Amino acid sequence: MKEPDADANPPVDGGELIRFDDVTKRFGSNTVLDRLNFSVDSGKHVTLIGPSGSGKTTILRLLMTLTKPEEGTITVAGDQLFPAPEKQVREVRKKIGMVFQQFNLFPNMSVLRNITEAPVTVLGMSKDEAEARARELLEMVGLADKCDARPTQLSGGQQQRVAIARALAMRPQVLLLDEVTSALDPELVAGVLDVLRDIARSTDITMLCVTHEMNFARDISDQVLMFDSGRVIESGSPEKIFSEPENDRTREFLSAVL
C-alpha cells in the first residue's frame, strides 16, 4: 500500500485538538450526555467504548454539528464549535471528517467524483488538484483501479474504503469513525480495518473512533475512554483498560464483549 500524502493532515502542535467542557445532551427527558468532560490531543487515536446507548455516537454527531448540546462548550483546535456563530461553525467543521456505518456514497457518481466533489465545491480546490489527490487516496485504500466504477459495482468493504478516501480528501485534522465495519459482511471487515490501521500508523491524523472491534481498538488506540450513563467512567491506555480495568462496570462490559 502506498504511503499516504503527508498533507492529508496539516502539521499539528501536539496540543489539545478536541475539548468537551460540561457538555449536556438530552433527547426529551433522556439525558444522554451528563456534563461530559474530555479532551483529545492532536495526532492521538482515541477509542470510545461502552454499552449500547451510552452516548458514543452522539459525541461524534455533536462534533459533526448534526445535533447540538443543551449546555456546555465544544472546542476544536482552539476554536469553539459550540456555542459559536454560524460562520465560525462552518470553518471549524472543515477540520473534521467522518466515516459512518453506512457508506453514504452518491450512487450516480463515479468513485473518483464521489471523492473530488466536496474538495471542489466546499474547499474550492481545482478539479485537477482534487483528482490527483483522489487518485493518491484511492491508491492508499487499495482501489486505484476503481476510479471509474459506480459505488453499486463495489463490495460493501470497497465502498467503505471509498468513504474513508472521501473523508480524507477534505484534509481534516480529525477523522471520526462511527462503527465503520458494523454494516459489512464479516469477510469484508478485515480489509477495511487494515486500511485504517495503515492510516493510523502512517499519518499524524487525529482519530476518534467508536467500534465494537476490540482487537482493532487495542491495536490503534493511544487512549481508550469507557463511557457509561453519559460520562467517562474510566480512561487509559489500551493495555490498562483491556488488561487491568479498575472500574467494575468496565470489567462487566469487557467480559461481555471480549
Ligand SMILES: Nc1ncnc2c1ncn2[C@@H]1O[C@H](COP(=O)(O)OP(=O)(O)OP(=O)(O)O)[C@@H](O)[C@H]1O
Ligand atoms: N435523534 C434521536 N432522538 C432521540 N433519541 C436519540 C436520538 N439519537 C440518539 N438517541 C438516544 O440517545 C442515546 C444514546 O445514543 P447513541 O447512539 O449516542 O449511543 P451509543 O453509545 O452510540 O450506542 P450504540 O453502541 O448502540 O450505537 C440512546 O438512548 C438513543 O436512543
